[in-house]
Amino acid sequence: MSHALRLLATAAMLLAASPVRDVPQHALLDSAPDPFVVAHGGWYYVVATRGDRLAIRRTRDLARLREADEKTVWQPPARGANARSIWAPELHRLNGRWYIYYTAADAEHDDDLHRGVFVLENRAADPLAGRWIDRGRVNTRLPGLDGTVFSARGRSWFVYSAYDGPDSVLAIAAMRNPWTLTGPERVIARPDRAWERQGGRQILEGPAFVRGPRGDLFLSYSGSACWSDGYAVGLLRARPDANLLDPGSWTKAARPILASSPSARVFAPGHNAFFQPRHGETWIVYHANKAAGQGCTARRAPHVARVRWSAAGAPEVPLTRRALPAPLRH
Template sequence: MRHYRVLAFLAVFLLAFQYLGTAQQLGSSFTNPLLDNGPDPWVTRHNGYYYYMNTMGNRLVIRKTKVLSQVSAASATTVWTPPATGPNSGGIWAPELHFQRGKWYLYYTAADAQKFNDDTRGVFVLENSAADPTTGQWIDRGKINTRYPGLDGSVFEDRGQLYFLYSAYVGPQSVLCIAPMQNPWTLLADKEVVIATPTYTWEKGGGRQILEGPEFLRGKKGQVFIVYSASACWDDNYSLGMLTASGQSDLLQASSWTKSSEPVFCKSVANSVYGPGHNSFTTSPNGRQDWIVYHAKDAPTGKCEQRSLRMQPFSWNPDGTPRFGAPVSTKTVLSWPVGQ
């Protein structure tokens, strides 16, 4: 009798092992989209966790997860809601979470709900000293002192200097500006510089001339790249352009930046992906694989709606420039980030 019990136990154990192995195999891949609604996505990796945000319109929400491809299952924590009135009371867009100099800083676009237009729109910042940004107290550091009204603020550090990027409203168009920062919420405003304006046809879609969503990316050979979104968000040809500066150049000189003549990431009719853009960058848990996180649409709707969250790995060219390829189909099975 004991012999049969042992055999039965072994049989159950083997079946369980096979089941777990199959489950792990199935669970090690994913398809896009990760969220059906995910406009203006932002991801940062810190202390073994991914922190994800996107435009919610009326609040700031952080999702925390160790498995970025399963961000939809992560709990969502509302960390801030706007006041009823005032300069940051409406249009809460494009949040970015950055860990700078031992604290968390959350940059977001907002406008005056009672005077809702481009003239009242700007970038605001919150500060949190907690180790985990989904906890602790957020302190309002106010509006960034940019020269122009604008949106889509981002920060990066290069050679010990903190820089601020944003999309500024200048005349009938949106341009890209950079300025050095005195601290994470104050610019050295007298040194703010316009580094790019819309010049190509693909930057003027949807009846607007728009460069927005600028994001920093370090090249494999020391270059500094600014990857930005071009054209209006409702345009189905919304795409990513790129500025390049050498690693030793003066980033506050417009002449230091060279613009790519063609989009570096654009729609794929073959893959049924339209309007890919407003991206962020992150790495796999082991830091060895690079990923682009972005929003896109499944159909050419001509609307700034139904922008779902997507991600895919990218590689590098021999000259140290990024090779993003084409946005993949929602039917394409992707492996989890390496080390996840």
């Protein structure tokens, strides 16, 4: 083999082995608000708001997500506290079992005062198999939405967007089990920045957890009304040894880490989640509109980006390069 051919072959091998692939600037799906991705057992599992049900897509390659069947795994009852407005599902693997956290409202009162976070449990190894058991509503102090869970300092924590008067705030509590909170619940962030008050509402929602390379704890969140092009993703930070129930332990970034970018064709980005397909890789998934003024509709489409870490150890989301993680292996 000639030297030139060897160079070409080597380049091809390196390209095939690369965990990042450049892709055209397009969404994973045409419609999937509030996307959530988890990588487990050689698969990417993807859930998103469908409004009237909970459904999961599974693929080894996010570039082929459109080809994956979407399987409905749960439908709400006709009546009761979790019958309407099925929003913002998250799929978590906890203690060897699968859990879906989702927002729902009462059949008779589909409004914010009757909205809460509910939990389903599945003991099967595959979340597309087995039986989903209704574990009821998380016992939050306030009505709210967009619940998430994470582990830190040897225990599990629950964070959600709580309706506190005219504001939507972020509240945290420790967990006794995957569907029950224990001890005090504390508000750790309020919409006190101008960028968090766009669209006529004061809103913090869609919390998502990620641990930094130095062990710092980060909670991203979406600020402002989702129908505003000012909708964006902000960031809270706490030290690894911080008292997570103390609002003073959380420092808010001065500016959003992800905001509308006409050059990248990303408008009103928000409701993100983080996932790690491989050790040392952190990715973000979020929804966005493809043009200004499109509002808060089912047209919001999911995008992903590779997270990079600043010199200060904080997550950054570059939009100048679009990429996808490499396929997962069996």
